Amino acid sequence: MKAAVLYETNTDLVVEELDLSEPGNGEVMVRMEASGVCHSDWHVIKGEWSHHPLPTVLGHEGAGIVEAVGPGVTNVRAGDHVILSWRASCGLCEMCQKGRPNVCDLPIESTSEARLRGKGTRINQLSGLGTFGSYSVVPQVAAVPIDKDIPLDVASLVGCGVTTxxxxxxxxxxxxxxxxxxxxxxxxxxxxxxxxxxxxxxxxxxxxxxxxxxxxxxxxxxxxxxxxxxxxxxxxxxxxxxxxxxxxxxxxxxxxxxxxxxxxxxxxxxxxxxxxxxxxxxxxxxxxxxxxxxxxxxxxxxxxGSARPQIDFPRLLELYKAGKLKLDELVTRRFRLDDVNHAFAALARGEVARSVLLFD
Ligand SMILES: [Zn+2]
Ligand SMILES: [Zn+2]
Known part of the structure; x- marks a missing residue:
């Protein structure tokens, strides 16, 4: 698979080939179709948030198609269209049980194994996703199924900015x-x-x-x-x-x-x-x-956005289909993954509402 990796803060992302492990128990492999470029990724590049370990595949606002599922996955199957959620809630903690999975005490990324390797090194996935990669393996709770008639480039924005x-x-x-x-x-x-x-x-x-x-x-x-x-x-x-x-x-x-x-x-x-x-x-x-x-x-x-992704993502898309929520108008520019550093330059200049990365 191909992905954009941040090795050191305040340097360009490196687009390169990585090895990805098969989905394990309760995990889903997603072929990424589109990923929004969010200001949070820029914070990580600039070294303003130290809690994300490097090197990492950036990106946390993605949508794609399920390629394969591991044992025990019940919510999606191969071929389903999904939006990824960057807060993979545990379902069991006090906040989850109160219906507040957005502030889950123990999001699943914090206990996950590394699934990506490049040149012998472990590569992390930002927020457990790493949507600036042509594939991603995520916990099933992070893959929210959506209707297939929604274009995936606009759907990706629901994964962070729109919901937030x-x-x-x-x-x-x-x-x-x-x-x-x-x-x-x-x-x-x-x-x-x-x-x-x-x-x-x-x-x-x-x-x-x-x-x-x-x-x-x-x-x-x-x-x-x-x-x-x-x-x-x-x-x-x-x-x-x-x-x-x-x-x-x-x-x-x-x-x-x-x-x-x-x-x-x-x-x-x-x-x-x-x-x-x-x-x-x-x-x-x-x-x-x-x-x-x-x-x-x-x-x-x-x-x-105090969201419950499994409920709120589909509702936001219903509003889009009803003509009440603007998504197409948010996408100012589209870039290929190879041009990811140009997308960040446009963001830094304040030129865009959102850029979307597309995958070959
Ligand atoms: Zn974001
Ligand atoms: Zn929880």
């Missing part, structure tokens, strides 16, 4: 009809916070970004107002646009620097709910005034 953003609005925040929302950052995840809020019935949706091309996209995805934070103070403008009260909900969907995390608290009204969706680099301190939360405001982190 739409889920943050609908599941984590529980956005109510007729409310106001502010979204900081209009990349792949922020655009999905916007369309998730619109789906939930929010009527004022304020998009905040520093790039006008991203704000144009935000309006296509349902934003009713736009604020370019390089030209005006987003907090003051959001308060003004919400009749002096502030937004009911705010989402931080950037995950780079402290300021928007703080602004996403300051721009909400009394009892406002702030959801931190962006995954920041390690050691990103956010300093708030202890009184900032006094008016019964709350701040919640959102992990994988």
């Amino acid at each position: 953003g739409v889920g943050a609005a609908i599941n984590t925040a529980g956005v109510q009809p007729g409310t106001s929302v502010a979204v900081f950052g209009c990349g792949g995840v922020g655009l999905n916070c916007i369309q998730g809020s619109a789906l939930a019935g929010a009527t004022t949706i304020i998009a905040v970004d520093m790039l006008d091309n991203k704000l144009d996209l935000a309006e296509e995805f349902g934003a009713t107002h736009r604020v370019n934070a390089s030209r005006e103070d987003p907090v003051a403008r959001i308060v003004e646009l919400t009749g002096g009260k502030g937004a009911h909900y705010a989402f931080e969907a950037i995950g780079l620097v402290p300021e928007p995390f703080l602004q996403s608290i300051l721009c909400t009204r009394r009892r406002g709910v702030t959801v931190w969706v962006g995954h920041a680099p390690e050691r990103t301190p956010v300093t708030i005034d202890a009184r900032d939360l006094m008016q019964e405001k709350s701040v919640i982190g959102s992990m994988y």
Whole structure:
């Protein structure tokens, strides 16, 4: 199989041939058809998250076709189309039993054997997936079957960005009809916070970004107002646009620097709910005034859009088929796996909502 491997942080990925083991007990081998390029992969390349061991095949937003299954697999068979979930929940821990598999105490990747080898070295799979490879062997709980009439390139985006953003609005925040929302950052995840809020019935949706091309996209995805934070103070403008009260909900969907995390608290009204969706680099301190939360405001982190992948992936695709969820419009560019480093350069320049890698 062919895959894009990160050997050292801040270096190009190396596209090379690897050996892949057969699927073991309860495992599924997937032939990858498409993989989204997510900002989380970029964090790993830049060395901002040290908990992912290298070398590793990057990629955690993939869709493909089941090639083979190991003994004991009951949920899929060869030929099924699947979206991969990057949180392979155990099903047994307190969080799983409470219906919160997105914050499973013991995700299966942490106990898994190495399945990939290259030039005699063990190669890891990012988040237990490694979707920048032409094949991947994953636990069956990570392979979520979907209808075969959904194009796999757009389906792949449901594996991370769409679920993370739409889920943050609908599941984590529980956005109510007729409310106001502010979204900081209009990349792949922020655009999905916007369309998730619109789906939930929010009527004022304020998009905040520093790039006008991203704000144009935000309006296509349902934003009713736009604020370019390089030209005006987003907090003051959001308060003004919400009749002096502030937004009911705010989402931080950037995950780079402290300021928007703080602004996403300051721009909400009394009892406002702030959801931190962006995954920041390690050691990103956010300093708030202890009184900032006094008016019964709350701040919640959102992990994988509080999703239950086996339930939420198919539902999101039903919304897509009904014309209520935009997926095609998210795919700004398509690259071959060999050009993966060009895809990251486009991401770093802020040119794309999402790039998708395709496999030969
Ligand atoms: Zn991601
Ligand atoms: Zn669990």
